[in-house]
Amino acid sequence: ETGVTQTPRHLVMGMTNKKSLKCEQHLGHNAMYWYKQSAKKPLELMFVYSLEERVENNSVPSRFSPECPNSSHLFLHLHTLQPEDSALYLCASSQPGQQNTEAFFGQGTRLTVV
Amino acid sequence: GNSVTQMEGPVTLSEEAFLTINCTYTATGYPSLFWYVQYPGEGLQLLLKATKADDKGSNKGFEATYRKETTSFHLEKGSVQVSDSAVYFCALSDLMEYGNKLVFGAGTILRVKS
Numbered sequence: 331e332t333g334v335t336q337t338p339r340h341l342v343m344g345m346t347n348k349k350s351l352k353c354e355q356h357l358g359h360n361a362m363y364w365y366k367q368s369a370k371k372p373l374e375l376m377f378v379y380s381l382e383e384r385v386e387n388n389s390v391p392s393r394f395s396p397e398c399p400n401s402s403h404l405f406l407h408l409h410t411l412q413p414e415d416s417a418l419y420l421c422a423s424s425q426p427g428q429q430n431t432e433a434f435f436g437q438g439t440r441l442t443v444v
Numbered sequence: 445g446n447s448v449t450q451m452e453g454p455v456t457l458s459e460e461a462f463l464t465i466n467c468t469y470t471a472t473g474y475p476s477l478f479w480y481v482q483y484p485g486e487g488l489q490l491l492l493k494a495t496k497a498d499d500k501g502s503n504k505g506f507e508a509t510y511r512k513e514t515t516s517f518h519l520e521k522g523s524v525q526v527s528d529s530a531v532y533f534c535a536l537s538d539l540m541e542y543g544n545k546l547v548f549g550a551g552t553i554l555r556v557k558s
Contacts, residue, residue, distance in 0.1 A: 334487075361543060372550040373533065380542040420487055426543025432478055433546050435487035 333357040336421050336436035343411065344444055351406040351439045353421030362404040363433065364396060365420040373420075379404060380426060411443045446471040446538045450549035457524055457556050465519040465552045467508075467534035475536040477501075477510050477517040478546065482531040491519075491532070524556045 334355045343349050355362065364376040378386035379398040393415075395407040404421055418440050422433040451466040469477065476495045480488040492501030497512035506521045517534060534549040 336487075361545075363545070373548045375545070378542075378545060385540070385542045386545075422488075424544070424546075426540075426545065431476075431537070431544055432490045432493055433488075435480075435489070437487040 334421060334423055334434050334436040336419075336439050338439060339437065340440045340442075342442045342444060343408070345411060345413075347411075348407070348409040350408065351419055351421075351441075353404040353406075353436055355402055355404075355421075355423040355434070357423055357425075357434060359423035359425050359434070360401055361424050361426040362398060362401075363422040363424075364404065364406055365422065367418040367420055367438070369417075377406075408441075411441075413443050416441055416443045446475065446536055446547050448534050448536055448547055448549035450532075450534050450552050452550075452552070454553035454555055457554070459526060459556055459558050460523045461556075463519070463521040463524045463528075463554070465532055465534075465554070467517045467519065467549060469515050469517065469534075469536050471515075471536055471538070473539065474512075475538065476544075477508070478535040478537075479506070479508055479517070479519050480533040480535060480548075482533065482551070484530070488533060524554070526556045526558050529554055529556045 361380045366374045376390045377396045382398045397405040418438045420438045421436045424433040447470045478493045479491040481491045492503040494501040494510035500509045531551045533551045535546045537544040538547045
């Protein structure tokens with residue numbers, strides 16, 4: 331039990347579908363993150379939320395739309411995706427005010443776009 | 445900006461062999477350093493960390509020492525097992541306006557054969 335739960339674990343969607351990924355943390359952390367992990371590529375930081383405010387958006391296409399309604403929940407809304415968006419999407423949380431803080435990761439959602 | 449460089453893999457070893465995975469970093473200030481491990485089909489888990497120069501992080505037989513003079517944080521294990529097969533990520537904490545975030549290396553695949 332990592333304290334960070336992602337649902338669903340697996341998702342297959344067509345290019346015209348709309349779906350959402352969900353992340354929930356019960357660690358009392360103030361920051362939450364979305365990462366994309368593609369085959370043979372480094373881990374890509376997509377979005378950072380701190381105290382429910384988006385503080386980083388690393389040139390992510392608009393077909394990915396994050397939402398952070400409160401400090402415990404983070405969503406990634408998906409629409410009109412492309413096959414190259416197929417990847418493992420990882421959510422993480424941390425308490426960013428501390429220098430030595432680590433991030434806690436969920437198990438990820440394996441997304442396949444067909 | 446801060447960055448992390450890891451040795452490229454995959455690294456293939458026989459059971460009970462000695463493991464070293466090199467990691468060097470570029471940073472301003474004195475970041476904390478981390479090693480994460482990702483087992484097949486899972487998210488990232490913290491393996492060990494070190495928060496200041498000359499600190500040694502250790503866990504499950506793995507060790508890494510924070511070397512400020514060589515800006516390195518190499519991961520070592522004296523005798524690897526098949527169950528250690530995974531992807532290993534080196535990371536550092538990067539101070540942002542909103543707090544700290546983690547910067548990851550590209551990851552090194554480790555395969556241990558029986």
